[in-house]
Amino acid sequence: MNARDVERLARALCDVEHVYAPKHREQLVHYLPSAVRRNADLSGEASVFARALVRRCHQHRRLGCLVRWVLYLEDRGRSAREAADAARPLLVEEEYELLVQHLDVRNARDVGTVRDELSAVPFDQVEAAYERVLPATFRVDTPEPVTAWDALTDLAERPAPPGGEPPVALFCAEVARDLRTPNTGLLKDWGRGLRPPDPSATATVTPQPMTPPPERPARLVVRVGRGTRRDRYDVEYWTVLSQRDGGEPEFCDHDLQADVAPDMIGAWVGLLLSRMEADPRVAHHSGRRVELVAPLPLLDRLEAETWQRDATGGVPLGARAEVLYRAEELLPDHAGHDVWGTCVNRWRLLESSGEALAVDEYHDRGMDDEPLPERLRDGRVIVLSVPSRLNHWYTQVWSAITLGVPVVVWRSSEFGPGIGSWLNPVRVGREVTVTSEEIRALPEVLHGSRSGRVSPSESGYIEGSLEIAVIYNDPFPVLPEPPPQLSTDSIR
Structure with a gap:
């Protein structure tokens, strides 16, 4: 963690009302993950609070979450946008580590290139693709997406279902097909040409009670x-x-x-x-x-x-x-x-x-x-x-x-x-x-x-x-069936 970058972001956050105003700090911290808000000291000078907040978010790889909530709570005002710009150097490593778990990302520069491009694309242009690949139990601790990049990073928080593909890879493939940009090739590489399942193909299938999923441990x-x-x-x-x-x-x-x-x-x-x-x-x-x-x-x-x-x-x-x-x-x-x-x-x-x-x-x-x-x-x-x-x-x-x-x-x-x-x-x-x-x-x-x-x-x-x-005690068989006992009937 670069101390100069931390200090720059902390200073930028001091101009954000939800940081410099003690009565609003609690609202900001309330929206952050429990690991960040636990034992958070809401008192003291804005610079002390901001510095501690940045360090905790960086430690738990939640700087992106912090930036999203600051932009949301400040209605994307000038001070919030300046804080988001100041966070960019610290976000490079966090975003790369997030995406490389699921995508064939070659280097952090590619992440920055796609980030710049998708951050300029309103969410409604990719909302259909987002909904098609959205996991059924999807929950994240960030606000609703505003940009295509927000949607991509939200999906990157979700692991692949058993036997399935990562939702973020499906999303990249969909966006590469539907949204023509100068760097569509990068998204295509990340998505590996995947296609999401056709909902109509499974709409009439009724799940059978007591049938364990096909992918068993x-x-x-x-x-x-x-x-x-x-x-x-x-x-x-x-x-x-x-x-x-x-x-x-x-x-x-x-x-x-x-x-x-x-x-x-x-x-x-x-x-x-x-x-x-x-x-x-x-x-x-x-x-x-x-x-x-x-x-x-x-x-x-x-x-x-x-x-x-x-x-x-x-x-x-x-x-x-x-x-x-x-x-x-x-x-x-x-x-x-x-x-x-x-x-x-x-x-x-x-x-x-x-x-x-x-x-x-x-x-x-x-x-x-x-x-x-x-x-x-x-x-x-x-x-x-x-x-x-x-x-x-x-x-x-x-x-x-x-x-x-x-x-x-x-x-x-x-x-x-x-x-x-x-x-x-x-x-x-x-x-x-x-x-x-x-x-x-x-x-x-x-x-x-x-x-x-x-x-x-x-x-x-x-x-x-x-x-x-x-x-x-789920329906999986626990112990093998006992061997049949020998009898005159079984001998015959």
Whole structure:
């Protein structure tokens, strides 16, 4: 970071009313990502406030976000435009790092060339292309686009869907075809000639309940049970992999490590993940998932949420793969018919209606004695969120499991922040509506935060994500079917 450029931008911001007027600073900071506004000091001289703001935004790669909000709140006035000009040298690296994740960008000069060109193009000229490639769950922390460049950088914040192309690459290809500019060739190169899917081709397709998406992660299923020796545990595992691209995943490798010490379980799982990653069949999958299966009392006793923090090669397990837990009591061969049927029906209801309810017990210190069963019997409830150190957290989780609630979230730190804006309904009561896309995306969203692929400024970021554990009983098969028993009929 060039100190001279920081000072130049800070001085320019001192002429902006939302910076020099203390009563307006709070409004500006309110719109910025939580990582920037956290512990922001709104008092003091404008120069001190501006300098600290620039440094925090630069640290979290959100200078572009700051500039967009300043222009918006100041109605693109002269002082705001001068601050935007002063930010240009600092934005070069940030914009290049943003775009190179998804596009074939050769150098930062090309980014500047396209930026200058698209900044002069009003958003309404590219709005149709923007809408065609816009992801269904699109959310960013910047104002509505004003220029084509705003639209491009907004889309660059969104990762590619499983098996799909990055929205920003599709947008570049569309703009290169529809908008003739002196540098259309650069946009064409970035877009690689892609075309967005034709909405009419899928408009009549009705999604089938309980059908998992075609792109499934490579799965490592690990079952933990009591060993033959006191305070030792058996770690049994299976890999679930496709034999070819597009093939149905199958239970493959299987083994059991007996009498593992409790403090070594996480390390063993990390080793098993390394073995699976070396399997060439993993290339047929879009990601990695570890599913830890154990009875709920054992998950509690062993503080299973610590397993995802155990590091192999210096990298926590949760940063290497999606890590989820399965309550053994809710598996089809353990749960009663009614419990498993209720769990399945809640997934079906979610798929058919597109939304469900999440109940959040994080934020009310005096509510841990409240009986939950009546609320959890509502078939629309698919998520319960509780802190793991409430006095009666186990009772609450047990109630949810035995009533067929498929997703239970708990945090190992007492009364920590919620898991995200969609599962943190403290401002609207303690119940919130969530979409099927959000529930399906939860394992990948958690992994994104744990691995650092999602920055603190992005909507998908979950603070302290390695402290969060999730029991996630989705319709994927958990354990292989037992072999048929020999009988006189089977012999014939």
